Amino acid sequence: MQIRKATENDITGIAHVHIKSWQSTYKGILPDSYLNSLNLETRKKNWSRNLKMLHSATYIAENGDGKIVGFAAGGPEQTNHLHIQGEVYAIYLLKEYQRQEIGIKLMKAVVDELVQKQHANLIIWALKDNPSRGFYEALGGRIISEKTVKMAGIELAEVGYGWENILDILVKL
Template sequence: MLIREAKLADANAIAKVHIDTWRTTYRHIMPEDFLANLSYEKRETGWAQILSNTVQDNFTYVVEDVGQIVGFANGGLEQTNDPIYKGELNAIYIVEKYQGQGIGHNLVSTIAARLVQLNVSSMLVWVLADNPACKFYESLGGQLVKEKLIERGKVEFVEVAYGWTNTRSLLINS
């Protein structure tokens, strides 16, 4: 498996992983019609915009297996001026059959390493409270630090934030 920085040409593959993973991860959490109506084209357009941005404080990495993108993570500076958490893991998605193999830990470590390069020593990630990935963030030492309500598909969900005050603790090769 290869982890590398994403390129604009990856937008289509990232969009596919993003939507396919939402559909498997959230199938018992979010409304079926909401998940069924997710658009690969819209998601690809969104990822093309993100990947076209040349600002160095937002970055995306992909995981390839035999030339096929099977996961990705996006991170950068926290955008609400949080007084404690200066970095953010904005998204991390791995195709279901590749989950549980350490890829997620490698991606989180890669995002944390990039934040360390920017002299950012803290990070948080927002996740649906019912998402099975909560256990993953806890296993990496994430502390439950915030909670808010969000709406998806005309349904309200609780979203929680896990935080790390020392991003270096997430580095695999530290």
């Protein structure tokens, strides 16, 4: 498994993983009609824009065949949380590649870059019903904030896992 910085050549693979992981992770949380409507071309456009503007630290995981099986993205905190500087925006893996420590390697790559950019602390937002939330708890994250978001026409609760000192998460990675 190789972890490396994402390039524009990776957009199709990232978009594919984004869709497939949402369809498996959020089944039963988001409506099936919404999950089934996720469109590769739309996600590719979003990721093309994201790699240029939003996600200053985006990394991918490639299997031995060169297929993208996961990604993580982070950068400056985006929700105007007064004392938080860094944020992991997304971390997704294809279902068959979960629980193999690939997520840990992706998180480490993103967090290492955020540390280099002198972000002192960190937040990660997750849907409260996300079955993978234990991953953040195992890395020492604690819920520091909650909010409601509208997604697929429904309101959902989100929780923000925080690390007051970004170096604390590195101990677990």
